[in-house]
Amino acid sequence: MRSDNRKARSYREFLYILPFIILVAIFAYFPLYGWIYAFHDYRPPFPITRETFVGLKWFSHIISNPVRTADVLRVLRNTFAMSGISLFFSWFPMIFAVFLNEIRCRPYQKFVQTVTTLPNFISWVLVFSIAFNIFGSSGAVNSVLTDLGVIAKPISFLKSSKHIWFKMWLWLTWKNAGWAAIMYLAAITGIDEQMIEAAKVDGATRMQIIWHITIPSILPTYFVIVMLNLANFLSNGMEQYYVFQNAFNQDYIEVLDLYVYNIATSGTGNYPLSTAISMLKSVVSVILLVGSNAVSKLIRGEGFI
Amino acid sequence: MKRLLSILLVCAMVLSMGLFSALAEEAPLTIDIYDAAANYHGVQSGWFAKVVKDRFNLELNIIAPQVAGNELYATRAEEGNLGDIVIVDKKDFSDLLQAGLVRDISDKLPECENIMRFKDQIDVYNKGLTGQEGVYYGIPSEMTDTSPVSLTDDVIYSSPMLRWDLYTQIGRPKLETLDDLLDALAKIHEIHPTNDAGDPAYPFTLWADWDGNDNMIGIANVVQLTTWYGEKIKQSAILKPDNTFSEIYNRDNAYYKITKFLNKANQMGLVDPESGEQDWNSVMNKLSTGRADLMWYSWEVGFWNSVDRLNDGTAFIFVPVGDQLYYADADRYYGSDRMFGIGSKVEGEKYDRIMEFLDWYASPEGCTFQHAGIEGLNYTVGADGKFVPYKDNALMDNLPVPEEYGGGGYNDGNNAINQWIASSICVNPLTGERYAQKFWQSYKDMTMTDMKKEWQETFDAEDSVDYMKKNNQLLASPSVDFTPEPDTNDIASLRVDVNKQLCQFTWQLIFAEDDDEFEMLWDKMVEQMDGFGYKDLYAFDCANYQAEVDAKVAVAESAAE
Numbered sequence: 001m002r003s004d005n006r007k008a009r010s011y012r013e014f015l016y017i018l019p020f021i022i023l024v025a026i027f028a029y030f031p032l033y034g035w036i037y038a039f040h041d042y043r044p045p046f047p048i049t050r051e052t053f054v055g056l057k058w059f060s061h062i063i064s065n066p067v068r069t070a071d072v073l074r075v076l077r078n079t080f081a082m083s084g085i086s087l088f089f090s091w092f093p094m095i096f097a098v099f100l101n102e103i104r105c106r107p108y109q110k111f112v113q114t115v116t117t118l119p120n121f122i123s124w125v126l127v128f129s130i131a132f133n134i135f136g137s138s139g140a141v142n143s144v145l146t147d148l149g150v151i152a153k154p155i156s157f158l159k160s161s162k163h164i165w166f167k168m169w170l171w172l173t174w175k176n177a178g179w180a181a182i183m184y185l186a187a188i189t190g191i192d193e194q195m196i197e198a199a200k201v202d203g204a205t206r207m208q209i210i211w212h213i214t215i216p217s218i219l220p221t222y223f224v225i226v227m228l229n230l231a232n233f234l235s236n237g238m239e240q241y242y243v244f245q246n247a248f249n250q251d252y253i254e255v256l257d258l259y260v261y262n263i264a265t266s267g268t269g270n271y272p273l274s275t276a277i278s279m280l281k282s283v284v285s286v287i288l289l290v291g292s293n294a295v296s297k298l299i300r301g302e303g304f305i
Numbered sequence: 306m307k308r309l310l311s312i313l314l315v316c317a318m319v320l321s322m323g324l325f326s327a328l329a330e331e332a333p334l335t336i337d338i339y340d341a342a343a344n345y346h347g348v349q350s351g352w353f354a355k356v357v358k359d360r361f362n363l364e365l366n367i368i369a370p371q372v373a374g375n376e377l378y379a380t381r382a383e384e385g386n387l388g389d390i391v392i393v394d395k396k397d398f399s400d401l402l403q404a405g406l407v408r409d410i411s412d413k414l415p416e417c418e419n420i421m422r423f424k425d426q427i428d429v430y431n432k433g434l435t436g437q438e439g440v441y442y443g444i445p446s447e448m449t450d451t452s453p454v455s456l457t458d459d460v461i462y463s464s465p466m467l468r469w470d471l472y473t474q475i476g477r478p479k480l481e482t483l484d485d486l487l488d489a490l491a492k493i494h495e496i497h498p499t500n501d502a503g504d505p506a507y508p509f510t511l512w513a514d515w516d517g518n519d520n521m522i523g524i525a526n527v528v529q530l531t532t533w534y535g536e537k538i539k540q541s542a543i544l545k546p547d548n549t550f551s552e553i554y555n556r557d558n559a560y561y562k563i564t565k566f567l568n569k570a571n572q573m574g575l576v577d578p579e580s581g582e583q584d585w586n587s588v589m590n591k592l593s594t595g596r597a598d599l600m601w602y603s604w605e606v607g608f609w610n611s612v613d614r615l616n617d618g619t620a621f622i623f624v625p626v627g628d629q630l631y632y633a634d635a636d637r638y639y640g641s642d643r644m645f646g647i648g649s650k651v652e653g654e655k656y657d658r659i660m661e662f663l664d665w666y667a668s669p670e671g672c673t674f675q676h677a678g679i680e681g682l683n684y685t686v687g688a689d690g691k692f693v694p695y696k697d698n699a700l701m702d703n704l705p706v707p708e709e710y711g712g713g714g715y716n717d718g719n720n721a722i723n724q725w726i727a728s729s730i731c732v733n734p735l736t737g738e739r740y741a742q743k744f745w746q747s748y749k750d751m752t753m754t755d756m757k758k759e760w761q762e763t764f765d766a767e768d769s770v771d772y773m774k775k776n777n778q779l780l781a782s783p784s785v786d787f788t789p790e791p792d793t794n795d796i797a798s799l800r801v802d803v804n805k806q807l808c809q810f811t812w813q814l815i816f817a818e819d820d821d822e823f824e825m826l827w828d829k830m831v832e833q834m835d836g837f838g839y840k841d842l843y844a845f846d847c848a849n850y851q852a853e854v855d856a857k858v859a860v861a862e863s864a865a866e
Contacts, residue, residue: 041793041794042794043791043793044382044385045379045382045387045397045400045401045404046382061795061798065836065838068802068831071802077324132583136579136582136583137578138505138577138579153578154578156582157581175486207543216322240403246581246582246811246812247808247809247811247812248581248812250805250809251809263798263801264378265375266517266801266804269375269797270798272794273794273796273798
């Protein structure tokens with residue numbers, strides 16, 4: 001009787017998670033079916049058949065020629081550099097949230113928060129048109145500088161590859177910092193008031209409270225977010241780089257996702273090669289994940305997978 | 306309970322809608338048009354929809370890969386049904402036949418008398434496709450009723466065009482070389498640094514978003530200008546005036562010459578600094594607000610020239626440069642680069658109605674709607690039965706159409722298929738004149754302005770083509786039926802890589818600081834392109850286009866006899 005009950009319960013509990021299993025299967029595992037295109041000489045409108053199977057041809061194609069290999073390495077360099085910069089500055093939204101929280105004048109605090117959160121809802125295409133109007137060769141900045149006689153020729157902010165990684169990080173931060181800070185603001189509200197009160201009684205200054213209470217309390221949140229970012233290290237998205245790319249900065253702005261997109265969609269396009277490269281991305285991501293898990297085990301004594 | 310109720314309600318609604326539409330008298334039949342030419346995705350609306358519905362009770366659902374993404378081609382082909390009518394690039398059509406996505410139309414096509422006025426061209430194409438006589442699959446688009454070697458237009462696709470008033474103000478200097486053109490443009494820039502609104506104007510304003518398109522690698526603005534020296538880019542190869550191929554990066558070729566020309570222009574401060582970061586839409590805006598002093602596409606003048614500007618002499622017009630040889634395509638007798646076909650899933654009554662529609666599409670009435678517009682809006686009919694231009698801003702200003710066409714804006718309701726079977730230079734049997742307005746006598750009379758007369762006196766010719774012919778500066782390339790081999794995946798990825806290098810370097814070359822940097826970059830570009838395997842791509846393209854060259858030579862020879 002008892003075992004029957006347990007069985008029924010386990011079925012019922014299985015049904016609870018079934019919708020999620022189905023969702024994951026459809027949206028995370030089923031798309032992997034598309035990987036077979038990397039092993040075929042697929043060209044629309046012809047369907048893939050046994051005859052079109054070419055094995056690892058497209059993978060070896062990547063390393064078949066030193067110039068092409070260098071090209072893929074260039075793209076990887078850009079991807080690592082830009083993700084690396086984001087990772088390196090990942091504390092920025094946290095500090096921003098901490099200082100935002102310190103603003104005593106409530107209306108002003110709300111104002112700052114709204115203004116910094118809003119850009120998150122603007123699409124990259126619009127961000128670029130803002131950039132074009134402000135920093136373009138006849139944009140606002142150049143017009144003012146030339147009218148004042150500071151410069152004779154307009155400065156090509158958008159048409160140069162100088163500091164492009166850092167500039168991209170600045171745009172990304174402008175768009176995302178406010179939004180990313182929300183998570184930390186929530187964590188800060190969760191801090192026990194009593195601790196802060198006690199610290200105040202003991203005569204702690206505001207900086208000391210921040211340093212000894214606020215930041216340690218939200219560090220776990222920070223680590224979770226860093227871990228999540230690490231898993232997405234290679235997927236820094238393509239929209240931003242797609243809108244900002246031009247012939248002058250492409251060498252430094254083309255990241256892996258954009259590269260995959262460009263191969264599949266320019267001219268006749270080559271879907272198999274594009275699929276093969278995007279598969280490599282998954283492989284590298286798994287390596288990164290396992291790697292960071294090992295590091296986590298080493299440092300914290302426990303992994304997260 | 307609530308949810309159950311709402312589901313029931315939705316079901317009831319769907320059912321009743323189905324019933325109503327079944328009861329309504331003959332609901333229109335929707336046909337899917339997979340259309341590589343369309344710039345509009347969705348069901349055709351407005352006046353053209355009404356014209357088609359009134360005649361055939363059809364609704365046109367346009368599927369546009371240019372709008373909704375090229376991935377549509379792959380996914381719809383995978384499903385086995387591209388559309389009821391398919392309009393694709395010529396190079397894809399034989400693939401569609403092999404993949405079983407288009408149907409045999411040999412039974413119905415011979416009955417379509419309007420389409421069969423182009424029997425010669427249709428026969429040649431289909432014989433090339435299947436190797437059999439009398440078997441039809443595809444209908445070429447924009448065929449003409451002239452001949453493969455005639456040149457009906459009085460302007461060619463690309464030539465240098467200046468604003469007549471500015472050219473007059475600098476004393477109408479005679480131009481012999483590109484350097485003379487640069488000097489003239491520098492003087493024009495001096496007297497015309499801004500437009501009337503005070504925004505900066507430049508002789509050159511370039512855009513990057515068309516690069517690598519239209520079967521040519523390289524940047525569109527350079528590629529187009531190579532035709533000024535009789536050189537035509539065929540993918541990665543340059544076809545020289547003597548019908549031989551040469552590498553695109555060879556320093557003896559026009560691609561180098563034009564890149565150098567633009568670099569020199571930039572060193573002289575004649576290139577808009579926004580070039581390379583702006584897109585075509587921004588350039589279009591500059592053209593129509595007078596912020597560009599040089600135009601090179603024949604249709605570009607449409608953004609500036611108007612009857613008023615032709616009258617006051619501020620319009621753009623061809624100004625010859627002595628050492629140039631202008632390449633022009635002859636009338637497209639065998640049609641343009643796109644094909645019409647019928648999807649393989651189309652059967653029975655639907656098939657009959659689609660063929661009926663297509664035949665009307667090539668009929669005088671259909672062509673008049675496509676090429677001349679609506680009577681009482683775009684034109685009126687004179688006493689002699691010939692057309693007279695009426696509101697020539699109907700398209701530009703989206704004027705409301707007459708009530709009998711259902712109202713709405715003219716441009717909004719314009720034919721979204723955007724591809725024709727009969728070209729606009731065909732003769733309209735109803736009037737005896739060509740379909741396109743620019744050939745009507747009434748239009749010619751209207752535009753014979755002082756400016757045009759001055760131009761004729763200055764250059765001692767009727768029009769630009771007449772000038773080029775008189776001075777042996779025209780290289781007309783005959784129309785042939787030719788379909789390039791589609792790229793294999795290896796070639797496709799090679800093309801992407803090589804094109805990317807060429808485009809990237811060309812932009813940097815145009816903005817190079819001095820000649821030393823220019824030469825250094827050019828060497829680096831050649832090295833990179835070769836590194837990716839340019840030679841293989843070049844060999845593939847030469848082999849591919851040799852057949853076209855041979856056919857053109859044959860047509861030219863037989864015409865000369």
